[in-house]
Amino acid sequence: MIAALASPMLTTPWPIIKTHRENSDTFTLELEPPESNGPFAFKPGQFNMLYVFGVGEIPISISSDAGNPETILHTTRKVGTVTNALGELRTGDSIGIRGPFGTNWPVEEAVGKDVVIVAGGIGLAPLRPALLHLLEHRRQYKNVILLYGSRTPEEMLFRKDLEKWSSQLDIQVYVTVDRATRSWRGMVGVVTPLVHRAPFDRKNAVAMVCGPEIMMRYATEELQRRGVPDDMIYLSMERNMKCAIGMCGHCQYSSEFICKDGPVFSYDRIAHLMGKNEV
Amino acid sequence: MRTLNDLLQTHPIFHDFSSSFIADIAECSQEKEFEPDQYIFWSGHEADYFYILREGAVALQARTPDQGMVTVETLHNGDVMGWSWLFPPYKWHYDAQALEPTTAVVIDARCIKGKCESNHELGYELMLRFGRIVVDRLMATRMRMLDIFSQTK
Numbered sequence: 001m002i003a004a005l006a007s008p009m010l011t012t013p014w015p016i017i018k019t020h021r022e023n024s025d026t027f028t029l030e031l032e033p034p035e036s037n038g039p040f041a042f043k044p045g046q047f048n049m050l051y052v053f054g055v056g057e058i059p060i061s062i063s064s065d066a067g068n069p070e071t072i073l074h075t076t077r078k079v080g081t082v083t084n085a086l087g088e089l090r091t092g093d094s095i096g097i098r099g100p101f102g103t104n105w106p107v108e109e110a111v112g113k114d115v116v117i118v119a120g121g122i123g124l125a126p127l128r129p130a131l132l133h134l135l136e137h138r139r140q141y142k143n144v145i146l147l148y149g150s151r152t153p154e155e156m157l158f159r160k161d162l163e164k165w166s167s168q169l170d171i172q173v174y175v176t177v178d179r180a181t182r183s184w185r186g187m188v189g190v191v192t193p194l195v196h197r198a199p200f201d202r203k204n205a206v207a208m209v210c211g212p213e214i215m216m217r218y219a220t221e222e223l224q225r226r227g228v229p230d231d232m233i234y235l236s237m238e239r240n241m242k243c244a245i246g247m248c249g250h251c252q253y254s255s256e257f258i259c260k261d262g263p264v265f266s267y268d269r270i271a272h273l274m275g276k277n278e279v
Numbered sequence: 280m281r282t283l284n285d286l287l288q289t290h291p292i293f294h295d296f297s298s299s300f301i302a303d304i305a306e307c308s309q310e311k312e313f314e315p316d317q318y319i320f321w322s323g324h325e326a327d328y329f330y331i332l333r334e335g336a337v338a339l340q341a342r343t344p345d346q347g348m349v350t351v352e353t354l355h356n357g358d359v360m361g362w363s364w365l366f367p368p369y370k371w372h373y374d375a376q377a378l379e380p381t382t383a384v385v386i387d388a389r390c391i392k393g394k395c396e397s398n399h400e401l402g403y404e405l406m407l408r409f410g411r412i413v414v415d416r417l418m419a420t421r422m423r424m425l426d427i428f429s430q431t432k
Contacts (some may be wrong), residue, residue: 056381120427121427127349172311178428180349180350182346187353188352188353190419194418197355197356214422215427218418268431
């Protein structure tokens with residue numbers, strides 16, 4: 001159970017202590033929560049509201065290790081006014097933060113089970129804290145499998161992490177690209193069919209999926225074909241948000257609010273909404 | 280040692296196939312190994328076989344004017360490679376190159392088509408299963424056409 005924030009609408013300035021360029025237009029901000037607010041704690045899959053002073057506020061998932069909350073990472077892509085402004089910030093600048101908000105990946109519920117993580121594009125960022133948790137508590141889980149799809153080899157996120165995880169024997173990593181370059185010797189093709197080859201026990205597995213909605217829909221179909229029950233498939237949904245506490249209705253997804261009922265939902269809860277127009 | 284019948288029986292494409300169907304297919308099959316970088320077939324050549332990859336990886340490639348040889352898709356252990364044998368003009372559409380030591384069950388298309396002609400039930404079951412593979416690849420291709428990870432969106 002996630003405790004409610006005392007002042008969820010109060011923005012606090014956090015300094016940027018480092019910026020990392022992930023690829024041509026994706027970047028990571030490394031932030032330091034101010035000590036005056038007390039210790040910052042979050043769960044894998046949760047998000048913060050990031051406010052660029054004078055520009056605007058947007059929700060962005062936390063991409064760092066929940067076991068190390070002294071430093072918080074946010075990874076995003078320049079796609080609009082606020083993310084473009086975030087991308088221009090440098091070490092020493094500050095942004096306003098509210099959070100953490102939302103539901104988390106079921107890392108506790110997955111104890112004793114196989115865990116299949118399916119990520120597409122920047123969808124790897126919200127899943128990174130879950131992966132770090134699984135690897136930190138590796139003995140509590142059975143097979144851990146990461147299926148990651150990227151548009152091109154150059155646009156892969158967290159390349160160092162992927163290289164490290166690929167060389168480890170306690171996690172199976174399958175990386176595929178939609179478009180290969182001449183030097184790429186790995187897999188080519190979409191990520192969702194990789195579910196077929198992932199070695200997991202369908203009766204004792206939890207799947208965590210994040211990426212573009214259409215990718216999540218097909219990934220879910222593949223997982224269902226493998227026999228994973230709907231309540232063991234978790235997706236992270238995305239909609240425009242404003243208040244992040246279920247008051248304003250910006251992120252309303254039929255009867256659900258993405259900000260407070262999500263962003264992480266089990267598929268059985270939202271199956272009737274997936275792929276429906278104008279929801 | 281596992282026989283060809285055993286190998287075919289355990290592959291998902293032949294799931295629920297009767298032992299007589301499996302025996303028919305095994306009569307048309309042989310195991311073959313391919314060296315890394317070895318070409319298995321070339322675009323435009325007769326599509327006389329299809330393949331069930333047991334180990335290794337194969338790149339399906341096309342030559343483009345600006346980039347030279349481009350890998351369109353990679354196939355891996357368990358994948359079925361090739362459906363050009365099913366439809367006229369029975370020519371391969373892409374080149375297939377082994378990326379690593381690769382073992383495949385190679386199935387003679389003429390032999391299988393002969394069996395299907397004389398046993399339409401076998402033909403129907405095979406077409407159903409190849410239809411599923413074609414649909415899966417079509418869906419994957421459409422998803423790539425959508426370019427869902429595009430940076431510009």
